[in-house]
Structure formats: structure tokens, C-alpha cells
Amino acid sequence: MPTNRRSQIAITLLQFYDRPIAKVSLELFFTVAAVITFALFAIRPTIATMGKLIKELDDKQTLSQKLSQKVAAISTAQAQYENLKDRLTVLDKTIPPTPQFDEALLIIEKIASESQLTIVSLEAKEVPKEPAVDVPLSQKTRVSRPIALAVTGDYPAVRQLIENLQHTQRTFIIDTVVFTVIEQRGRKVLQATITINVPYFFADQTKTDALPTPAAGGTPVAKP
Secondary structure: HHHHHHHEEEEHHHHHHHHHHHHHHHHHHHHHHHHHHHHHHHHHHHHHHHHOOOOOOHHHHHHHHHHHHHHHHHHHHHHHHHHHHOOOOOOHHHOOOOOOOOHHHHHHHHHHHOOOOEEEEEEEEEOOOHHHHHHHOHHHEEEEEEEEEEEEHHHHHHHHHHHHHHOOOOOOEEEEEEEEEEEEEOEEEEEEEEEEEEOOOOOOOOOOOOOOOOOOOOOOOOOO
């Protein structure tokens, strides 16, 4: 009985597929399936390329925004620089980028003379040389060298000298003031010995080139 039923179903299907409409429907199905399959393979690279282009566009827009922010920051910094550039020379005169030690000695001598004091001595243990080639400030370190000034006169004049030194455009740091009474031309006078530190910026050897290698049996010599 089941065998006869299966045979009838098979015969019915064969009769259906023998009809023209069934043949056309089947061919149309395979054609549409083939077109869709080929279309997917053809469009896939285009879709991938479009995705990459969209990502690149987003990245470039982000980069453009960052560049715009940097340009705005530079413009603001430029405006601030224009407003403050006149003060930069004042900073260089306050603590100069090079020793300028001779100028410092002249300033101290001038102020002492204008304070109605007699200069007994003006000495510096070490007078630093001006560098032959300057380096950026980032490669420099703030240092100072002492100057010993001895003057004679009354106390108010010495006090005024110290105040004038502390209010000059060039920075002077009063380290010590020692008062002594000396005899001068048969009379006693007040003498003040003042130690003045003169700060400036000088090339730091640890931030610039390394020290040269010494010769055999010699000692290393720092660059001037």
C-alpha cells in the first residue's frame, strides 16, 4: 500500500514538472539565484572599499579638527608673544643668558660711586668668559659668581648702596655684609665688605656635549 502511494506521488510530480510553467519557474529560480550570487561577489570589494574610504574620511576630519585647534592655540600664543615680547629683553637684562661679568662690575662700581662712598676694592675670584658659541636656554643652568666690594663711609650711605643694588635691573644677591672700623689718615672710618653674588645662565656640560676623552695618563679637561 505505501509503495503504491509513493509511486502516485512520483508520477504526479513528474507530470507537474513536465508542464511548461513549472520548467520556466525552475529556470527562473536558478537564474535569480545565480544573479544574486554573482552580484554579491561583485559588490563585496566595492562595499569594503567604501568602508575604508568612510573610515579614512572620519580620520581626516578628526585630524583636521586637531589641526584647527593647534592653529588656534598658535594664534593665541602669537598674540600673547606680541604683547609680551618687549618684556623679554627685560628678563635677559635681569638674569642674562651669558655671564656679562664686566658689565656687572661696572654697574656695581657706578652705584657705589653714586652713594657717596669711597671704593677700597672691587674683586672677583673668577671672571667667567663669554661663550664663543651660544646654546639654547634649555641647555643652560643658572649659576652665580661672587664679587667682593669694600667701601668706606657712613652707615646710612652703605645701607643706601645695598638697597640700590637690590633694586637694579640686573639681579644682584647680597650674601654678606661685614662692618669693620679702620684707621685712615689718622682717623677712624667705617668700612663695609659686601659679598655680592651675580647670577647668570651658563651652558651646562651635562646637557651639552660630553667631556672629551683624556689622553693616556692625562686628566679630563672640560670645554670652556
